[in-house]
Amino acid sequence: MTRLEGRKRSKLACQTCRELKRRCDGAHPCGTCVRFEYHCNYQVARRRREPDRNPGPTGDSAPAPTQASALPSLKSSLDDVASSTASSHAQARSVEANSCPAFVRSMALRLDPKRNPRMHSFAWNAFLGSRRTSHTPAVESITDVVSQKRLQELAVVYLLKVDPVYGFIDREQVLQHIQQRWAARNATHAQDAVLCGIAALGCLFSQVNADTAEVALVELARVLLEKTLSTAPSVDIITAWLLRVIYLRIADTHYAAWMASCTVMHMIDAAGLNMEAPEEAIDPAPHQDISLELRKRIVSIAQHLNIWMSFDMGLTRVALPDTITTVPLVREGDFTSELIELLPFSIELDPQRKPxxxxxxxxxxxxxxxxxxxxxxxxxxxxxxxxxxxxxxxxxxxxxxxxxxxxxxxxxxxxxxxxxxxxxxxxxxxxxxxxxxxxxxxxxxxxxxxxxxxxxxxxxxxxxxxxxxxxxxxxxxxxxxxxxxxxxxxxxxxxxxxxxxxxxxxMSPVGDVTDNCAVLDDxxxxxxxxxxxxxxxxxxxxxxxxxxxxxxxxxxxx
The missing domain is CATH 1.25.40 (Serine Threonine Protein Phosphatase 5, Tetratricopeptide repeat)
Structure with missing residues (x-):
């Protein structure tokens, strides 16, 4: 009988996999370090130094002439490797601590060490893309998907359920655009994408199962937003992308949502919405007819979503320089400020900060x-x-x-x-x-x-x-x-x-019981x-x- 071969495992594991007690495939870098973006390095085994066969004048082996001069540089190199390994291990632990899926995997390993559960985003949302359908109707305008009355109803749902938590749009301006959309035929791609995003979220928050209108709205928003990638990011474009990120975070898969979130962050940076004086940006957003209050809300909500999606997946977030630090004003019936006030504590959890x-x-x-x-x-x-x-x-x-x-x-x-x-x-x-x-x-x-x-x-x-x-x-x-x-x-x-x-x-009696002493009763x-x-x-x-x-x-x- 031939012997069954077991699972192939590398004889040499990288230092990170050794510290985290993970299986290592021996690649450079290994699969684990590539997946979680760890610094991958291998500790090379030192060979035993053979004695010099050329004896010195006294008969002893003469040391190599460069050995003394090499010791300081060798010690410095070893210190750098140790420091890099310690830093890599600390960052790996902080990344895994931020990620709930990594925590679940570690917990499952503790409860059942014989199994090696896969890394998976359990319960990331309730749908994970299930609201999509195999057949997506091809439409070119929002007027081909919903009627004006239906769009107004969906906008009301959005304003009642979503806007109090993620309040970053001008309500009066949106309602005005809806009123004018069927009369005017010169709406831009960005304006239609904003209305599609609001209507899609209105569908999501008003019906348990998706209908053809919701699917068509989401697809139309995607097509329209892809056409805006070649132009300078305006406020409408950024708003429409942020609406798409919210929908994807609630209903779609994690990679699609995270990529869209990173796109929004880069657009905000390019347009300078995160600056107190956005006109000083390299590529300022055109038509900056937006209040400082709304800019704060757009930037803060985009940061909130990008940070937590990055944490959940163990990936790098997009950090904005010169971000506005003041909290937006509290509005009646609006709870956005409660969410934004948590943002400084979320930022401190970034593994790069090492709190x-x-x-x-x-x-x-x-x-x-x-x-x-x-x-x-x-x-x-x-x-x-x-x-x-x-x-x-x-x-x-x-x-x-x-x-x-x-x-x-x-x-x-x-x-x-x-x-x-x-x-x-x-x-x-x-x-x-x-x-x-x-x-x-x-x-x-x-x-x-x-x-x-x-x-x-x-x-x-x-x-x-x-x-x-x-x-x-x-x-x-x-x-x-x-x-x-x-x-x-x-x-x-x-x-x-x-x-x-x-x-x-x-239980047995204590000592030798020879008299009438009571025996301990269990x-x-x-x-x-x-x-x-x-x-x-x-x-x-x-x-x-x-x-x-x-x-x-x-x-x-x-």
Whole structure:
């Protein structure tokens, strides 16, 4: 019989794969470092130096004449390699800590080390491209897709559901364009693309399943925007691209959304919208008839989307120079400022910035203490707090009991926010993403309080799947159930091991009992202990059981 060959594995692994305990294919650079954009380097094994066969005058081996002069440069080279390796490893850990999919993969490896789960963006949104159809009608104008009355109705849906969270358009100007569109035949590609983006989001937020009009609007917006790539980016062009990014983030795949987001950021940079004085830009946007307030909102929302898509995928974000730092004004019925006020803390999570543990702990305290009123804004707050927790964990920082309790309070608020979004039939991208993250974090914290909240988080995912029954939501629910099952099996293995210990070592009398002294009674002692133990409140039990909880990674690693 011939011997079956096992999986081929490189004999020499790069330093990053060694540190992260990953399989390495031995390429230069290896597949893992290419995928996650790590610095790939190999530690070359030093050969044993043979003694010089030419003896010196005293009979001893003479050293090479250049050996002494080479030592300083050799030491400097080794120091540079060590510094580069340490920096690469630290950046790799911070990139993985930012990414929820990487966190899920690491958690699955901890629960079942024998398997090697793939990197996958579970629950990135509820659709992942399922709203597209194989047949896309070919149209050249928005007037061929919807009537003026239908467009007005979709614009109202947009202004009621999307604009209060992502408020970056001039409402009066949009309604005026709709009123004039059927009378005027000289609308530009950018203006039609803006109306297509608003109408497509209106469809998305008013119907569970896509119709032919929504598909045609999205395709027409894509065609029109591609025609604008050869011209200088105007405000209308940037607005239309940003509307497309929002739609793609909610309904399409992650690479399509991330690429569109990067395009918007580069257009903002080229047009100078991020500057206090945009006319000083190299290629300023034409017709700069836009207020400073709207410019702030466009730039901030585009940054928010690009940062978090880059974090989720472990890719590089587009950082804008000379960005306006002031927060837009608060408008009645508008919650955009709540979202934008989180932006400085999101920027600090960039792996290139390397914030200290103290800075991250301070940011977490501030984020946990904020009051958010809109459900999508609450989900953004929850997403940021969970990412800060993962970053602190990657830096070997253990969260205190009081901070953990605040985190659990926020996750509970996040679950209620998802339920409110479901009731309103507003399929925000974090509707699936945040409860899935909450399930993972509750399992990771692994205390009585966190596990008791797990039922609500799983029910929340199931409710999302019931309303928006797509392959993406079903996969998110299946994956969450698998993680809970692996966690349960691990607990059962621990319980079985403890049970075997008790069976093999029964309680025996202490010492030689030769008189009428009472013998220690196992049952009475255990009953007394049970009365005391199970009379504890949840918080007290957490203090007893979670002395080495999962977040304290000096004692628990995966």
């Amino acid at each position: 200290t543990a103290f800075e991250l702990e301070y940011a977490l305290q501030v984020v946990l203490g904020r009051m958010h009123s809109s459900p999508p804004s609450v989900l953004a707050q929850c997403n940021l707090a969970l990412c800060l927790c993962r970053r602190l964990r990657s830096m070997d920082v253990a969260l205190t009991d009081s901070v953990l309790q605040q985190v659990l309070t926020l996750t509970s608020n996040g679950i209620r926010a998802v339920q409110a979004i479901l009731t309103a039939r507003s399929p925000w991208h974090q509707m699936t993403y945040v409860p899935f993250q909450i399930v993972c974090v509750l399992l990771a914290i692994d205390t009585v309080s966190s596990i008791s909240q797990l039922r609500d988080a799983m029910q929340c995912l199931q409710d999302v799947c019931a309303v928006y029954n797509t392959e993406a939501t079903q996969e998110a629910l299946r994956t969450a159930r698998s993680l809970v099952l692996l966690h349960q099996r691990g607990k059962e293995m621990f319980a079985s091991a403890l049970s075997e210990i008790l069976k093999s070592r029964p 049952t009475a002692g255990m009953n007394n202990f049970s009365d005391q133990f199970f009379g504890l409140q949840y918080n007290d039990m957490d203090q007893l059981l979670s002395a080495d909880f999962f977040w304290n990674i000096t004692n628990n690693r995966f």
